[in-house]
Amino acid sequence: MNIEEEDIIFTEEEKQIEEREEEEELQPSPEDLALEAETKLTGEEEKWKAELTLRIKEWKAEASSHPEEIQRYIRGVKIDDLTPEDLELYHAFTQVQKQPSPYFRQKFGRLARRQIREAKGDYESTSFQLAKILNTLTTAEEE
Structure with a gap:
């Protein structure tokens, strides 16, 4: 399976996950707040x-x-191309690192999926590559 096919499948699976998560919006705990x-x-x-x-x-x-799986993304990230959305995603990533609560995991997951989806196949974009890196690092920690 090549990268494009893998990402298409990922996107379809992620849409299903996102639809389920929208039904069950998690509320932050006092610690999360x-x-x-x-x-x-x-x-x-x-x-x-x-x-x-x-x-x-x-x-x-x-x-x-x-x-x-993330080495090529690391090599492709361009610091000069960072966007406010990238900062928001990284901010959510650090919150998951500090407190891996369901609320922060859901928040980060939504932002990562949105950035991957909004890249619309531009696998060279910094936003796409950063989202893939952070998503992979977060997933690896969960396992």
């Missing part, structure tokens, strides 16, 4: 961009130590 307040994104965009830039540089330096 506290973490949201502590790790706000609004007004802190430059701080988050600097953190994400550093993280990407670390990934690139250690690319061979990451799972093979």
Whole structure:
């Protein structure tokens, strides 16, 4: 199965997951709300961009130590092409890292699927590649 076929199947499966999740919107716990307040994104965009830039540089330096399925995405991410949506996705990723609650997992999963879907087959876009990297890292931690 090639990359495009794999992504088409992924997208179809993800649409089904998203439809189920929309039916069961999770509410944040008091701990989730506290973490949201502590790790706000609004007004802190430059701080988050600097953190994400550093993280990407670390990934690139250690690319061979990451799972093979994301090594090519790591090599393709361009720091100069980061968007506000990429920062939002990375912000949600860090929240899952700090507190892997169902609420934060759902929030991150929705953002990752949206970015992958909105890439519309542009597998070279930084948004697509970053979403694939973060999604793979989060999935690997769950297992």
